[in-house]
Amino acid sequence: MICTKCQELLSDYIDGALELGEQVSIERHLADCEPCRAMRDDLLQIVHFSHQLPLQAPASSLWPRIQSDLTELRPRLWDRPLRWWARIRSFNFNLSVPQMIAGAATLVIVISIGVIVSRRDGPAVNSDTATRLSQVTPLSNADLQQLEKQISKLSDSVEQRKESWDPELRIAFERNLYYVDQSLVECRHQLNDNPADDVSQELMLNAYREKVRLLEGFDKF
Amino acid sequence: MVYRSNTRLTTSICAPVILSLFLFATGFACSADLPTRFERSYSPHRTVHLTISNVNGKIHVFSWDKKTITVRANAASSVLIEDEVVGDDIAISTKRNLRLGRADFEVWVPPDTSVIVKNYMGDIEVRGVNGHVIVTSIDSDVRLINIKSPSVDVRVTSGDVYFEGELNEGGSCSLQTMKGDLDVTLPAAASFNLNARALSENINLGTFLSNLTGSSRGPKGVSGTYLRGGPRLSLTAYAGRIQLHKK
Amino acid sequence: MAYITNILRMTVTVDRLEPASDLELARAVAAGDSVAFEKLYEHHHRRVYSLCLRMLGNSTHAEDLTQEVFLQVYKKIGSFRGDSAFTTWLHRLTVNQVLMHFRRRGVKLEHTSEEGDFTNVVETPLQSTRRISMVDRLALEKAISQLPPGYRTVFVLHDVEGYEHNEISGLLDVSIGTSKSQLHKARMRLRELLTKK
Numbered sequence: 001m002i003c004t005k006c007q008e009l010l011s012d013y014i015d016g017a018l019e020l021g022e023q024v025s026i027e028r029h030l031a032d033c034e035p036c037r038a039m040r041d042d043l044l045q046i047v048h049f050s051h052q053l054p055l056q057a058p059a060s061s062l063w064p065r066i067q068s069d070l071t072e073l074r075p076r077l078w079d080r081p082l083r084w085w086a087r088i089r090s091f092n093f094n095l096s097v098p099q100m101i102a103g104a105a106t107l108v109i110v111i112s113i114g115v116i117v118s119r120r121d122g123p124a125v126n127s128d129t130a131t132r133l134s135q136v137t138p139l140s141n142a143d144l145q146q147l148e149k150q151i152s153k154l155s156d157s158v159e160q161r162k163e164s165w166d167p168e169l170r171i172a173f174e175r176n177l178y179y180v181d182q183s184l185v186e187c188r189h190q191l192n193d194n195p196a197d198d199v200s201q202e203l204m205l206n207a208y209r210e211k212v213r214l215l216e217g218f219d220k221f
Numbered sequence: 222m223v224y225r226s227n228t229r230l231t232t233s234i235c236a237p238v239i240l241s242l243f244l245f246a247t248g249f250a251c252s253a254d255l256p257t258r259f260e261r262s263y264s265p266h267r268t269v270h271l272t273i274s275n276v277n278g279k280i281h282v283f284s285w286d287k288k289t290i291t292v293r294a295n296a297a298s299s300v301l302i303e304d305e306v307v308g309d310d311i312a313i314s315t316k317r318n319l320r321l322g323r324a325d326f327e328v329w330v331p332p333d334t335s336v337i338v339k340n341y342m343g344d345i346e347v348r349g350v351n352g353h354v355i356v357t358s359i360d361s362d363v364r365l366i367n368i369k370s371p372s373v374d375v376r377v378t379s380g381d382v383y384f385e386g387e388l389n390e391g392g393s394c395s396l397q398t399m400k401g402d403l404d405v406t407l408p409a410a411a412s413f414n415l416n417a418r419a420l421s422e423n424i425n426l427g428t429f430l431s432n433l434t435g436s437s438r439g440p441k442g443v444s445g446t447y448l449r450g451g452p453r454l455s456l457t458a459y460a461g462r463i464q465l466h467k468k
Numbered sequence: 469m470a471y472i473t474n475i476l477r478m479t480v481t482v483d484r485l486e487p488a489s490d491l492e493l494a495r496a497v498a499a500g501d502s503v504a505f506e507k508l509y510e511h512h513h514r515r516v517y518s519l520c521l522r523m524l525g526n527s528t529h530a531e532d533l534t535q536e537v538f539l540q541v542y543k544k545i546g547s548f549r550g551d552s553a554f555t556t557w558l559h560r561l562t563v564n565q566v567l568m569h570f571r572r573r574g575v576k577l578e579h580t581s582e583e584g585d586f587t588n589v590v591e592t593p594l595q596s597t598r599r600i601s602m603v604d605r606l607a608l609e610k611a612i613s614q615l616p617p618g619y620r621t622v623f624v625l626h627d628v629e630g631y632e633h634n635e636i637s638g639l640l641d642v643s644i645g646t647s648k649s650q651l652h653k654a655r656m657r658l659r660e661l662l663t664k665k
Contacts (some may be wrong), residue, residue, distance in 0.1 A: 008325065011652035042659050049608055050627040055514040057522050058531045063509060068537050070502065166321035168277075172342055176359050176378040179400040183459040186420055190441070199442045203420055209460065210399055214378055217359060221317055362574055382572055404571050425641060464641070466571070 001029040006036050014043055096216055149207045154215035165221055173218050183207045243310035259294040259302045259324075268352065269310050269328060272337040280340055284332040284349035291329045297322035342381075362401070366432040370394075377401065381461070385468070388413050390454035395455040402429040402461040405454070412448035417456040417463050424456075424463045490554035498546045509538060512555070516562050523566045533569055535628035537562050561627070564638055569594035575617050579591045611661040626651050 006029045012018050013026050030037050104114055162170055187204035238288045264268070271290060273280050278296070292313055294302055315324050320461035329337065335341070335352035338345050345356055346364045356363050356375040363375055368386030372393050375382050379400040388394055388411055396403050407413075407429075415433065417424050424443050425435065436445030456463050471484050490511070496504035540561055548557050607638060608632035611639075612628075619639065625631040631639070633647045640647070 008652070011655055012648065015647075028230075039659070042639050042653050042662075046608070046655055046658050046662070047627055049605060050612075050623075051630075053518075053522075053605065053609065053628055055516050056518045058517040058534055060525075062513070062517075062531050062535060063506075066509065068506070069539050070542060109353050111451070169341075171610065172360050176400075179460065183399050183420065186459070190420075199418055199439060200420075203418060203441075203457070203459065206457065208374075210378060212229050212356075213376075214359060364572060364574070366572060383571060383574065385572065387567070406568060406571070426609075427641070466568075468568075 001025045003033060003036055006030070006033070007039055010036075010040055010043055014047060021123060143205070144208075146211065148151070151208070151211055154212065154219055157219050158215055161219070161221060162203075169218075169221065173214075177211075178212055180207060180211045184211070239289065239356075256295050256297050257300075259292070259296060261292045261313070263290040263292075263306065263311055265290065265309065265311075265362065268333050268335070269330075270310045270335045270353075271328070271335065272312040272314075273311070273326055273328060274312070274339040275324055275326060275343065276315055276317055276341045277321050278315075278340075278343040280326045280328070280338050280343065280345045280347070282328045282330060282336055282338065282347045282350065284334070284351075285329045286331075287329070288331055289329075290331070290334065292326065293328075294324050294326045296324035300324045348431075348467050355464065360424055387411065388454065390451050393453040393455070395457075397455075397457040398461060399459040401458070403458050403463045404466070405456065405464070406466045406468050410448070412450055413452045413454040414444075414446050414450045415454050416442070416444045418442040418458070418459070419452075419456075419463045420459045421456065422460070423464045426465045428467055429465050487548050491550045494545050494548050494550070494554060497542070498548075501516070505608075507541060508541070513538070514557055515555070515664070516558065519629060520566060521557070522612055522628060523563075523621055524569070525615075525617075525620060529569070533565055537565050540565065559629070566621075567639065570617060570621075593609060601665055607662060611658050614661055615654055615657055622647055623654035623658070624648040627655075 006026055009018060009022060013023065029038060036115070108175060158173070162173070165173075184204065184207050187200050187207055190200035191204065194200070227308050236450055239296045244285060244306070246393060257425050265288075265455055270292060271293065273292075274284070276377050278294075292304070294313075296302060296315070299320045301316040301318075302324060303314055303316065305314075313326070321446045325344075328421065329443070330350065332351045334350060335354070337355045338358075339356075340349065340358040340361055342358075342360045343363045344364075345358060346366070347354055347356070347368065348366045349368075351369045352371075354368060354370045355374075356366060356379070358380065360380060363374070363377060364383045366374065366383075368384065369389065371389045371394065373384070373386075373395065374393075375384075376395045377398050378392065380382075381401040382396045382398050382403065383404045383440045384396060385393075385406040385407055394405075394413075408427075415426075415429075417426075418441055420441055426443065429447055433443075433445040433447050436446075487650075490508070493504045493508050493511075497508060513534065517530055517534045520533045520537070521647060524530050524533065542556065542598050542651075544561070548554065586643075612623065617622060622636055625639070626633070633644045636642075636647045637644045
C-alpha cells in the first residue's frame, strides 16, 4: 500500500469503518512508515480532543432577550382553550372497566362515521389533476417562428447598443444570454430524443420567453 | 522683443486657464465617486403597491410594525433616483444610463404591502411581507423569508432563489431560475399542489415526497398533491437543483 | 362487591422513557408554566449554544440562533411526546435551525470549495514526519472555527456531537460517501491549521 492510499483511508481506519483486509493492509503500512504514523497519531489526537471539548456559555444577556420574545408570543400561544386543556390534564381520571369499554365503543363509532363520510366525498384531487398540471399546448412552428423573429430583431438592436455599455454591464448581459441559450440547446436536445415530451416543450417555450425578457431589458440601455 | 513679451502674456493667460480646467476636471472626477443618499417616507392611508426598480445594487425589503413606508438608498452620484406616487401605488426607480452606478436600497414597509422588485444585478431580500410579492431580475440571488403572501412570483435569469414562508389557501407561489438552485422551506403541515421542473439536475422533495398523491414523475418533473392540496407551488430550474424542506 | 369494584378501577398511566425532570418540565411548559421553561433553558442552553457556536464559528450569530432555537422549543414543545430523549429532540431542532440559517444565507455545504479557502496554508508533504504538538483545546476551537462551513458542519456533527454518517447524510441531504469525505478533509485541514503554529 502506498502513502497516498493509506492517508486517504486513515479517517475510516480511526473510526473503525474499514473491512478487515483493508485494516490489515493499513497496519502493515503504518508499521514501516513514520510519516503515515505521524498523521494517524495527529488525527487520533484531534478526534480524541474533539470528543472532550467543553460546553460554552452564551452571554448572560441572552435569557432576558428570550424572555422578551416569549412575552410577545404568550398572548397568542396561551389562549383560553389551552388553559382549559391544562385544567383537564390536571384531573385525576379513575375509570371503571365498563366506563372504559363505553368510551372505546363511542370512539370507534365516531371514527367509523368519519371514514364513511370522507370516502363518499372522494379525494379532492387525483392523478387527473397531476396530468392537467403538466399539460400544455404543443409549440407550433408558427409560434416558434414568431418568437425567433422577435428575438432576432431585439438581438440586432442590442448588438448595436452594446459597444457603448459599461464593460460590467456587457459582461453580465453576455453571461446571462449564454445561460439562456444553453437552456434552449438542452431543451432542443431533449425534444430531439422525444418530440412528445410535454415538459421539455413547456420549458423551451418558457426559455424563449425568458430570452425575449432578457433582450427587452437590455434593449433599454 | 515683441516675441518674448507675447510668450510671457500667453503663458500668463494659459497657465491659470489650464490650472482651472485641471482643478475642475479633478473635482468632477472626485464628485462622481462620492456616494449620495436618498431617503423618503410615505404615510399611506390604505394598503400600498410598492415598486422598486433598480439596475445595479442590493434591494432589501423588511416589514415593520409602523404604518409608514421608508425608503433609503446609498447611491453613486451618477445614479438618478426618482419616486412617483399615484393613488395607492408608489414607484421608486433608478434611471438607466451607460455608467453602471450602484444604488443599494433598504426599504421598510407595513406587512400587508404588496412589493414589486425589479433589478438587473444585485441581491434581493424580502422579509416578513404578507402582500403580493413579485421579483424579476437578471442576475440576483433572491431570498424571501417569513413570507405569508397570497401570491409570490420570482423570475431570475441567474441566481439562487430561497423561499421560506407559508402558502395561503387559494394562493400561488411560482419560483423560476435559469441558472441557480431553488430552495423552499415550508411548514410541515403545509398543503399544496406541486409542479416542479428541473431540466438538468435533481428535484429533492425531502420528507414531502411520502405524502405526495396523484403524482406524475418523469426525469425532469414532479407534479402532485401534498396533503389537502390547495395553493399552487410551481418551481422551475433550468440549470440547478430544486429542494424542499420542512420547517 | 366493593373489593371487586376497586380491583376493576384502573388509572391510565404512561410509560416514561425519559428522566422525569425533562419530560415533566416539557409538559409543564406545554401547559403554560414559564418557570418550567426557565429551568429547561438552564439545563440545556450551554449545549445548544456550544453546538451553534461550533457550527457557525461566530458567537454573535450563535447567540441569535440559540435565541431562535429556544423560541422554537417554546412553540413546538407540545409536539414532544417523550418517545425519544428530550436532549435528542432538542439537538435535532438545533441542527435544523443551523442548517436553515445556512440556507437563508445561501451557504451551500456540499459545494465547499477546495481552492481559495486557505491560500496561505502550506500542504504538509506526504512524507513529512512533522507532528502537531499536544492539542491545545483553545487552538482546536479556533481551528474548527476556521474550517469552511461544509467541513465544519460535518466535523462538528460527527466528531464533536457524535452523529453517525448515515444520520449526517439524512440531515444534510448528502451521500454517506460525501459525509465521510468531508469529515476526512476537515480533519486533514485541522491538522494543517494546528501544525502551522
